[in-house]
Amino acid sequence: MSGLKLRGVRKSYGNVQVLKGIDLDIDSKEFVVFVGPSGCGKSTLLRMIAGLEDITDGDIAIGGRRVNDVDPSKRGIAMVFQSYALYPHMTVRENMGFALKFAGVPKAEIEKQVQEAAKILELQPLLERRPKELSGGQRQRVAIGRAIVRHPQVFLFDEPLSNLDAELRVHMRIEIAKLHKELQTTIIYVTHDQVEAMTLADKIVVLRGGEIAQVGTPLKLYDDPDNLFVAGFIGSPKMNFLKGQLENERVVLPEYGNISFPASVSASAPQEVTVGIRPDAFDAGGSEQLPLKVEIVEHLGNETYAYGRLGSGELLTIATDNDRQVKPGDDFVARFNPSSLLLFSEDGQRIR
Amino acid sequence: MIARILTRGSLYVLMSLVAFVSVFPFYWMIVGATNTSSDVIRGKPTFGTALFDNIAHFFNLFDVPRVLLNTTIIAVVGTVLTLALSSLAGYGFEMFRSKFRDKLFGLMLTMLSIPFSALMIPLFIMMSQAGLMNTFVGIILPGIASIYIIFYFRQATKAFPSELRDAARIDGLKEWQIFLYVYLPVMRSTYAAATIIVFMANWNNYLWPLIILQSNENKVITLIISSMRSGYNPQFGAVMVAVVLATLPTLFIFFALQRRFVEGLLGSVK
Numbered sequence: 001m002s003g004l005k006l007r008g009v010r011k012s013y014g015n016v017q018v019l020k021g022i023d024l025d026i027d028s029k030e031f032v033v034f035v036g037p038s039g040c041g042k043s044t045l046l047r048m049i050a051g052l053e054d055i056t057d058g059d060i061a062i063g064g065r066r067v068n069d070v071d072p073s074k075r076g077i078a079m080v081f082q083s084y085a086l087y088p089h090m091t092v093r094e095n096m097g098f099a100l101k102f103a104g105v106p107k108a109e110i111e112k113q114v115q116e117a118a119k120i121l122e123l124q125p126l127l128e129r130r131p132k133e134l135s136g137g138q139r140q141r142v143a144i145g146r147a148i149v150r151h152p153q154v155f156l157f158d159e160p161l162s163n164l165d166a167e168l169r170v171h172m173r174i175e176i177a178k179l180h181k182e183l184q185t186t187i188i189y190v191t192h193d194q195v196e197a198m199t200l201a202d203k204i205v206v207l208r209g210g211e212i213a214q215v216g217t218p219l220k221l222y223d224d225p226d227n228l229f230v231a232g233f234i235g236s237p238k239m240n241f242l243k244g245q246l247e248n249e250r251v252v253l254p255e256y257g258n259i260s261f262p263a264s265v266s267a268s269a270p271q272e273v274t275v276g277i278r279p280d281a282f283d284a285g286g287s288e289q290l291p292l293k294v295e296i297v298e299h300l301g302n303e304t305y306a307y308g309r310l311g312s313g314e315l316l317t318i319a320t321d322n323d324r325q326v327k328p329g330d331d332f333v334a335r336f337n338p339s340s341l342l343l344f345s346e347d348g349q350r351i352r
Numbered sequence: 353m354i355a356r357i358l359t360r361g362s363l364y365v366l367m368s369l370v371a372f373v374s375v376f377p378f379y380w381m382i383v384g385a386t387n388t389s390s391d392v393i394r395g396k397p398t399f400g401t402a403l404f405d406n407i408a409h410f411f412n413l414f415d416v417p418r419v420l421l422n423t424t425i426i427a428v429v430g431t432v433l434t435l436a437l438s439s440l441a442g443y444g445f446e447m448f449r450s451k452f453r454d455k456l457f458g459l460m461l462t463m464l465s466i467p468f469s470a471l472m473i474p475l476f477i478m479m480s481q482a483g484l485m486n487t488f489v490g491i492i493l494p495g496i497a498s499i500y501i502i503f504y505f506r507q508a509t510k511a512f513p514s515e516l517r518d519a520a521r522i523d524g525l526k527e528w529q530i531f532l533y534v535y536l537p538v539m540r541s542t543y544a545a546a547t548i549i550v551f552m553a554n555w556n557n558y559l560w561p562l563i564i565l566q567s568n569e570n571k572v573i574t575l576i577i578s579s580m581r582s583g584y585n586p587q588f589g590a591v592m593v594a595v596v597l598a599t600l601p602t603l604f605i606f607f608a609l610q611r612r613f614v615e616g617l618l619g620s621v622k
Contacts, residue, residue: 052518073524085515089537099523146519 002063002076002153002186003028004049009058011044011210018044020210021058026188026203031180034190035197036207036233042190043158045207049188050079050156063153073099078147079156082163084139086131086146092118093127096146110149117148120182137168144179157189161196173199194234198222206230228348231276237305237317239342244275246343246351251275255312261288261338265351273351276342279305280319286335292316294330308332381599384592392588406589413590414576415569420597423572426491426561427554427601433496434550435543441497442505443531447517457506464499468559476563490564495554501546508542508616509535544609545616552602573598 004026011019019041026032034042047053049060051072060067067075078099086095096117097110105113118124121141131139140160147155157176161169177200180187191197197204198218206213206221206229214226218234225231231239244253247270252260292308295315304320318334320326343351384392387400410416445457475494484490512535520530536543558574565571577594580586606613 047518050518050522052521071524072522077522079519079522081515081519083513083515085513085519087516087519087534087538089540102524102529 003030004154004186004188005059005061005064006049007059007061009045009048009060010056011041011048011053012056018210019048019056022212024205024212024215026186029184029186031177031187031189031200031202032205033197033201033203034188034205034207035192035194036213038192040207041210042192042207046079046156046158046188046190049075049154050077051075073103076153077156078150078152078154079158080140080143080147080160082159084131084143084163086139086142088131091128091130092123092134092142092145095131095142096149099146099150113149113151114145117145120148120179121145136164137172140164140172141175144176148183152185154186154188155183157187159191160189161191161193169196176200195236198234204234206233208233225342226350228274228276228344231342231344231350235278237279237319239276239278240316242275242277242314244273244343246271246273251338251341251343256290256310259288259290263343264339264341265343267351272346274344274346274348276344277336277340279317281340282318282320282334282336283340284321284335286337286340288336288338290316290334290336292332292334294326294328294332297326297328299324306332308334378599381592381595384588385596387589387592389586389588389590392592402589403593406587406593409587410590410593413580414571416597418569419571419573419576422488422570423555423574423598424601426488426557426572427551429488430492430495430554431547431551433492434498434501434554435546437496438498438501439505439536439539439543439546440531441502442507443509443535445502445506446509446512447514460499461503464503472559472563475560479564485564486566486570487564488570491557491561494560495557498550501550504546504549505542508539512538541612541615543616544612548606548609548613551605555598555602 004024006022006024006026009019009022010017022045034045036042044053048055049062051067051070055068062075062077087098090098093114096114100110100113114127115124118127121144123138123141123145126134126138126142131142134142140163143160160176161172164172173196176187176189180200189196189200201218203215204218204221205215208229213233214221214230216224221230221234225234228241232241242253243255244251246263246265246267249263249266250260251263251273252258253275290310292310294306294308296307298305298307302322304322304324304326306318306320306323306326308316308318310316316334318332326332345351380397383397383399385406386403387396388402388405391400391402445453479485479490479494482490484493516534516538517530520534525533556574557572558578561572561575562578565575573594577591577598580591580594
């Protein structure tokens with residue numbers, strides 16, 4: 001049992017509430033990603049789970065045990081930091097064995113653990129080096145190795161890939177996914193990069209302003225967001241948002257040529273809505289259409305994105321099904337099916 | 353091209369001048385130690401043959417090993433205690449948040465503006481009432497909480513990554529262990545720079561030992577140099593020998609820690 005239960009977890013610094021009551025269940029062996037814009041409280045929440053920050057209110061339980069007042073080293077967690085936080089005066093071997101040494105583990109056992117972790121992470125040739133003699137990716141692997149040797153119930157990762165270049169980031173992302181498969185432990189991973197969240201997570205927790213905006217699988221959040229924030233945050237390029245009105249069982253877009261189409265929901269009284277449509281929801285065979293003028297074209301090879309301006313002035317992102325013929329200045333008709341739209345009320349909540 | 357040569361040339365002239373001004377006293381000290389007193393007074397700038405006479409004279413006048421031992425004890429113990437206490441305070445001021453932290457630190461810094469001469473008499477009375485007159489403790493104690501060194505360590509600690517402390521806490525270290533096993537080795541350049549500064553200050557200290565130390569067997573090197581100079585017929589050759597002897601340890605410490613000293617002043621954490 002290495003699941004986590006968070007109940008009404010709050011954090012305040014003086015009068016400033018950073019976390020406003022977090023309730024969350026994390027199952028054993030689950031890979032959970034906390035994602036959100038900077039300042040949303042995701043790192044603070046992680047540090048509270050680690051025991052590096054006091055809990056203002058609420059309870060945190062790891063493996064069924066309440067850990068609010070338990071020392072960080074006794075919570076059964078290990079943490080990998082953004083800056084790696086390797087001890088600069090120690091070799092890789094010493095860095096990895098440091099926690100065990102302080103726990104009074106016999107030397108031979110420490111060596112065995114270090115060797116095992118080094119084997120998993122292919123660090124064996126580097127054991128005698130100091131952190132400053134390693135590349136960023138190698139340092140990151142040592143930091144992960146230091147976590148592995150402690151055999152924690154829960155791994156905590158605090159934006160571990162932010163300091164790496166793009167290529168290495170993708171590589172390490174795959175390494176971490178592999179590691180999760182191999183070690184079969186619970187992982188909580190903090191990032192502001194929604195691509196990392198989508199690719200790694202079993203479950204994503206989207207945080208905003210100290211509250212949970214939505215919890216769900218990556219595809220659930222992508223296909224079925226609860227609110228405007230999650231709809232806009234998950235997915236790259238971002239979802240397009242248009243102003244509209246919901247009347248009876250139809251959606252009207254008065255600012256975009258007054259087009260109207262059937263809605264999947266009905267409203268008793270007419271109401272203002274936000275219509276969300278993902279760039280890849282545009283479909284050449286769609287029943288509805290929005291005429292626009294292409295301003296910028298991005299060729300990614302496997303996909304071509306067109307950024308087109310509507311008559312009303314909004315810029316729309318369209319995945320063109322890799323139509324490589326589109327050019328800036330072209331008149332383009334973006335077609336879509338009403339069934340692929342999402343509707344949000346004025347307060348940003350999804351209308352289902 | 354000519355302009356460049358001129359600028360370079362004047363730069364070298366200026367640097368040579370500065371180098372001469374800084375090095376000349378050392379040269380004068382060493383030359384003086386080899387000359388007779390009258391040669392020193394005459395200003396003879398070349399090496400003489402009176403070195404061994406001067407050394408013998410100096411060793412006849414004082415119990416030199418004892419004086420050096422006194423000075424070493426005071427300088428070493430004083431340096432170790434000052435570094436230990438002041439670095440702990442600097443670490444604490446930076447690492448632990450509290451409402452009063454910055455006010456307290458500000459108050460402490462204002463103390464820097466009080467000159468030692470103003471503190472001398474109250475300190476003297478304190479030491480005298482505590483029965484610490486004419487003791488090494490009386491010399492060392494008032495200096496070990498050095499505001500300047502606390503300030504220096506607090507500033508240096510700002511560069512100490514807080515994630516290292518977090519990692520150590522997760523690794524199971526108590527606060528004192530983090531200080532001892534992580535902070536101290538990571539900050540060794542800062543300690544090296546502080547060692548040079550504090551050791552030199554302690555070794556060269558004159559005024560406070562002059563007030564506290566009264567018996568001859570407790571005297572330190574600065575005091576005996578001063579007493580040699582103010583005698584009825586000062587032997588300047590022997591004075592120069594004493595000065596050389598007084599300079600050697602600080603020179604040695606400086607060269608031993610020189611690389612770290614520069615690193616320490618630039619900030620030890622990279």
